[in-house]
Amino acid sequence: MSVRQALSWKQLGTMTRWTKDYENGPTCAQSRLRLFGQSESSIRVKLYRDNHAWCPYCQKVWLFLEEKRIPYSIGKVTMFCYGRKENWYLQKVRSGMLPAVELDGRIITESDDILAELEHAFGPLGERMANITPLRRLERQLFGAWCQWLCRPARSVKDEARNKRAFEEVLAEVDRTLRQTSGPYFLQDFSLADVIFIPYVERMLASLYYYKGFNMKDASPAIARWFAALETRETYLGTQSDAHTHCHDLPPQMGGCYENGEPEQQLCKRRVDQGPWDNLPDCNYSQPQDAVEEALARTLKHREKLIAANCVTDKEKVDEALRCALTTLTAGSGNPCTVQDADMAVALTYIKDRVNVPRDMSIWAARRLRSALAETAAPVGPVKAPPIPFEDRYDQQPAQFN
Numbered sequence: 001m002s003v004r005q006a007l008s009w010k011q012l013g014t015m016t017r018w019t020k021d022y023e024n025g026p027t028c029a030q031s032r033l034r035l036f037g038q039s040e041s042s043i044r045v046k047l048y049r050d051n052h053a054w055c056p057y058c059q060k061v062w063l064f065l066e067e068k069r070i071p072y073s074i075g076k077v078t079m080f081c082y083g084r085k086e087n088w089y090l091q092k093v094r095s096g097m098l099p100a101v102e103l104d105g106r107i108i109t110e111s112d113d114i115l116a117e118l119e120h121a122f123g124p125l126g127e128r129m130a131n132i133t134p135l136r137r138l139e140r141q142l143f144g145a146w147c148q149w150l151c152r153p154a155r156s157v158k159d160e161a162r163n164k165r166a167f168e169e170v171l172a173e174v175d176r177t178l179r180q181t182s183g184p185y186f187l188q189d190f191s192l193a194d195v196i197f198i199p200y201v202e203r204m205l206a207s208l209y210y211y212k213g214f215n216m217k218d219a220s221p222a223i224a225r226w227f228a229a230l231e232t233r234e235t236y237l238g239t240q241s242d243a244h245t246h247c248h249d250l251p252p253q254m255g256g257c258y259e260n261g262e263p264e265q266q267l268c269k270r271r272v273d274q275g276p277w278d279n280l281p282d283c284n285y286s287q288p289q290d291a292v293e294e295a296l297a298r299t300l301k302h303r304e305k306l307i308a309a310n311c312v313t314d315k316e317k318v319d320e321a322l323r324c325a326l327t328t329l330t331a332g333s334g335n336p337c338t339v340q341d342a343d344m345a346v347a348l349t350y351i352k353d354r355v356n357v358p359r360d361m362s363i364w365a366a367r368r369l370r371s372a373l374a375e376t377a378a379p380v381g382p383v384k385a386p387p388i389p390f391e392d393r394y395d396q397q398p399a400q401f402n
Contacts, residue, residue, distance in 0.1 A: 006324040006337050013300060015330050018293040027066045027238025029053035029358040032076075036069040044121070045072035046102040048089065050079045052396070053359045054249055056199030057111040058099040059239050063195045064115055066235040070122050081252035082393050115192065126191025135186055135193045138174060139200070145170045146204050150211060153258045160260055164212070171220055178222035184229035198230065206246035206282055210272050211257050213265030217281050231285045242357040242366055243272045243282040248388045249356075256390075273353075275374055277367040287364045292329060294365035295372075299326060302360075309397055311386050312347040321347045321376070329372035336372075338379045345380035348373045353388055354395065 007015075022031040033040070047065060049058035065072050077089045077098055085096040092107060093100050100107055101114045103121060108114050116129055129136075145167040154160035178186060186193040201216075201223070208214040217224035230236040251257045259265055271280060278287075288294075299306070303322065310318045321344035327337040339345055352373040357366045377383070389395055 005327075006320055007327045007330070009300075009303070009323065012296065012323065012326050012330070016293040016296045016300070018290055018297040026234040027062075027236075029238065031074060033073050034065070035071050038071045040071075043071045043073055044104050045070055045118070046075060047072050048075045048077055048093070048098060048100040048102070050082075050098055051076045051359065052079065052082065052249070052356060053239070054241060054245065054356070055079060055098050056203060059199040060111050060195055061099050061101065061114050061118070062239055063198060063235055064118055064125055064192070066238070067125055067190070067195070068118075068122055070118070079253075081249075082396050115195075119192075124192065125195065126189055127187055127193065129192055132187075132191075132193045132196075135177070136196055138170075138177060139197050142167075142170045142174055142204070143200050146200070146208070147254070150207055150257050151254045153256075154260070164214070167208075168219065171216065171223070175220040175222040178220075178226055184222075184225045186226075190229075190233070194226075194230070198236070202241065203246050203250060206241075206243040206272075207250055207257060209268050209281055210243060210247040211259050211265065211269075213260070213262055213268045215281050228284060231283060237285075237362065238358065240283065240358060240363060242363045243280050244277075244355070244366075244370075245357045246282075247272055248353075249393060251390050252392050275371060277370055283363050287367075288362075291362070291364040291368050294361055295369040296326060296329060298361045298365065299369065305397075306351060310347050311350045312343050314343060317341060317343050318347040320344065322351070325351075325369075325373045325376040328376045329368060336375045336378075338376055340379055342380055342383055345377035345383045346385045348377040349383055349385040352377075353385060356396065 020028050020030065022028055023033050023035045024037055035042075045065065047058075047061060049055060049062060075089070077086055078084065079098065080096065090096050093109060095109070097109060099111060099114065100109045101118070102108075103117055108117050112129075119125070119129055149163040149167045152163070154163060178184070181188055183189065185191065186197065205216045205227070208216060217227065231240075247257075259269070271277070299322075307315050307318045307322065312318050321339055321341075324337040324339055324344075325348055328335075331337065339348070352370050355361070355366045355369055357363050360366065361369070386395070
């Protein structure tokens with residue numbers, strides 16, 4: 001039983017009026033149609049991307065369309081590591097790979113080919129792709145050094161140090177390149193060069209903090225300045241994921257990610273998994289005023305599915321625990337509704353570990369929800385919920401939460 005009485009679903013439903021203009025408003029992972037004030041008849045593009053809004057190659061294309069304000073529709077597809085690929089998509093793209101774009105009725109795959117075709121049809125985003133080959137090559141060098149350090153188990157302390165040093169050398173070159181312009185971006189203004197770097201540098205920032213105790217923003221002031229500039233752009237904020245999502249979604253995609261086991265790394269890992277989440281390096285902008293309302297609205301929309309999919313079989317307990325956590329969420333700090341039942345605490349921990357950014361909600365909304373879930377379950381003490389899978393993420397059931 002909860003110490004402070006949980007609000008009813010009806011009461012909770014009166015506490016948010018959070019809405020989004022999915023078609024014409026800021027970039028949003030839940031959109032199915034983007035018009036930018038134009039009519040549906042102007043649409044020439046359909047983007048096929050993952051249900052999670054997580055795929056790094058999809059993010060590149062998504063950002064290009066948003067920055068150029070090209071009207072498009074969205075078809076959402078399950079990534080291989082999250083479940084079975086939809087048959088209707090396999091009929092369009094036999095490989096099932098993402099992203100894909102249908103441009104004037106023609107299917108195009110591979111993110112770089114898609115960007116080239118979109119550039120040809122709608123004009124460049126800053127500098128043309130053909131003119132930024134050295135920057136594209138630098139991004140691939142950074143990607144390779146990251147993979148070597150993160151995804152290859154070191155055989156010795158010396159190997160670990162060598163892999164770290166190799167990454168730092170390429171990162172230093174990226175830092176020098178960014179400092180060659182007077183602004184924060186890779187070229188004088190935001191451009192395709194930034195779009196190409198964004199997806200994997202965002203994932204590097206999260207994963208190296210979690211698995212290696214390494215903060216890229218501390219190591220590269222220019223990278224920190226770049227991220228700060230990105231976080232002033234609504235387009236980026238709408239596609240941006242958080243450290244928890246990246247750190248647990250990467251291993252199935254990358255074939256594994258390896259901890260170095262050092263004390264600083266273990267501390268960083270605990271921060272990502274257990275909080276507090278507000279000072280993680282994954283984002284540095286202030287909490288929006290509507291973060292709590294967004295978290296409440298998005299949870300209310302999917303509450304029946306959240307309860308049904310929970311690992312705890314007693315759904316009445318899950319129902320009460322979730323209402324209690326949302327009561328904590330809306331009550332503000334220092335006035336929690338807590339649970340004393342171990343099953344309820346497990347149910348809340350299971351949900352906390354599976355909040356997905358940006359599919360479910362934005363970073364700050366997820367921070368507020370995770371904090372409320374943890375605070376509500378805290379009196380029970382440490383509990384063990386089913387672990388987050390490392391080989392796949394079939395626990396996510398992504399198609400249910402769009």
